[in-house]
Amino acid sequence: MAQEKQITPWEVQGELTDTDYQKVAREFGAKIIDPELTEMIRSAAGEVHPYITNGTFFAHRDLDMLLSDYRSGKRFYLYTGRGPSGKMHLGHLIPFIFTKWLQDRFGADLLIQITDDEKFLFRDLEMEDIRKYTEENILDILSLGFRPENTHIIVDSEQAGILYNQAIRVARHINVSLARDVFGFSDSDNVGKFFFTSMQAVPAFLIPALTGRDERCLIPYAIDQDPHFLVARDVLPKIGYRKPSSIISKFMPALKGSGKMSSSDPNSGIYLDDDPKTVRKKMMKYAFSGGRATAEEQRKFGAVPEIDFAYNIYKLLEPDQGKVRKVYEEYRRGALLSGEMKQIATDKINEFLEELRARREEVRSEVDAYRFSIDKVMR
Numbered sequence: 001m002a003q004e005k006q007i008t009p010w011e012v013q014g015e016l017t018d019t020d021y022q023k024v025a026r027e028f029g030a031k032i033i034d035p036e037l038t039e040m041i042r043s044a045a046g047e048v049h050p051y052i053t054n055g056t057f058f059a060h061r062d063l064d065m066l067l068s069d070y071r072s073g074k075r076f077y078l079y080t081g082r083g084p085s086g087k088m089h090l091g092h093l094i095p096f097i098f099t100k101w102l103q104d105r106f107g108a109d110l111l112i113q114i115t116d117d118e119k120f121l122f123r124d125l126e127m128e129d130i131r132k133y134t135e136e137n138i139l140d141i142l143s144l145g146f147r148p149e150n151t152h153i154i155v156d157s158e159q160a161g162i163l164y165n166q167a168i169r170v171a172r173h174i175n176v177s178l179a180r181d182v183f184g185f186s187d188s189d190n191v192g193k194f195f196f197t198s199m200q201a202v203p204a205f206l207i208p209a210l211t212g213r214d215e216r217c218l219i220p221y222a223i224d225q226d227p228h229f230l231v232a233r234d235v236l237p238k239i240g241y242r243k244p245s246s247i248i249s250k251f252m253p254a255l256k257g258s259g260k261m262s263s264s265d266p267n268s269g270i271y272l273d274d275d276p277k278t279v280r281k282k283m284m285k286y287a288f289s290g291g292r293a294t295a296e297e298q299r300k301f302g303a304v305p306e307i308d309f310a311y312n313i314y315k316l317l318e319p320d321q322g323k324v325r326k327v328y329e330e331y332r333r334g335a336l337l338s339g340e341m342k343q344i345a346t347d348k349i350n351e352f353l354e355e356l357r358a359r360r361e362e363v364r365s366e367v368d369a370y371r372f373s374i375d376k377v378m379r
């Protein structure tokens, strides 16, 4: 029997193929990004990010409406987030890399929600540890180079007053059976879990709620977060706000090709604090290869780059699409061997992480400039 593919914000079970992604998106009622929408993005942004052309961001909700409004002069803002449950891996950065591009192209305000409350309720972690991850993760995110003047980091426990007063407005419209259906909760789950999605909904209407400005909200995230925004889209019109738009990405596969990247297994993914030697070792030893068993077979039949971890990560980190196409072609026809592909990807990862680490130190003393405050969003 085929394995059940399940997606909730806490679980992505089974390896998802392109067809699975399309099916999941359709089941959740999201639309696939088609060539027409891609052209709309190009004309509004002046270019299209490779994550759209290479299918990493593959689905959306109401992005077309948001872009038509933008064309007629209406502003929108961006919202994304992170649950600080441990160290960040490269997969966690994908939505943030893309969000930075959106911020740069559209000059939009950006809310970044850090859901420390979520991790306290859903994981067996103490607040003391979550606070440490919060600080570290914020530095990781900021090292991508967001603009301080229009980036607003909201840590749930620190802005509890503002968020709670909005979250109760959402919670009044979510009954237990809906939360159970959408998130798969049972009677043995703690009551905080049932409430939590109301907190994650708040930044999707916080700018209009606080400033009175009628701005749409665009939320980039990977598909695991979609259930939250399904609920938010249902509730927000009932309390006087627009449905948020979203742009949805696939999951970066785990290093070993199956399973999840998880901090409980350090060899399941590449972490942002992995040093060059560790990255090299992990890539050579564990990275799932789409190449053939022997060099001879590889030269003769070529690889399947689509399932190859090294190729996939290279594709996400190399901005020069000409180079990516060349590597793809050579690997596919067997001119590149699996070990060579791993070497190319290793160099790219190390170069990327090196730059992040340098910028991380620069932003360390500037974090306060990025923190959310009502005064700052009113400007």
Ligand code: TYM
Pocket: 009, 079, 080, 081, 082, 083, 084, 091, 092, 093, 094, 095, 113, 114, 115, 118, 200, 219, 220, 221, 222, 223, 224, 225, 249, 250, 251, 252, 253, 261
């Ligand atoms: P979190 O911390 O689990 O993940 C942060 C962001 O990374 C995405 N993601 C991935 N993307 C690509 N490949 C992967 N392997 C991968 N793993 C995770 C997630 O979809 C997410 O976008 N509850 C959220 C925090 C949050 C949030 C938001 C996220 C609050 N508000 C609004 C997105 C949008 C969480 O725990 O994410």
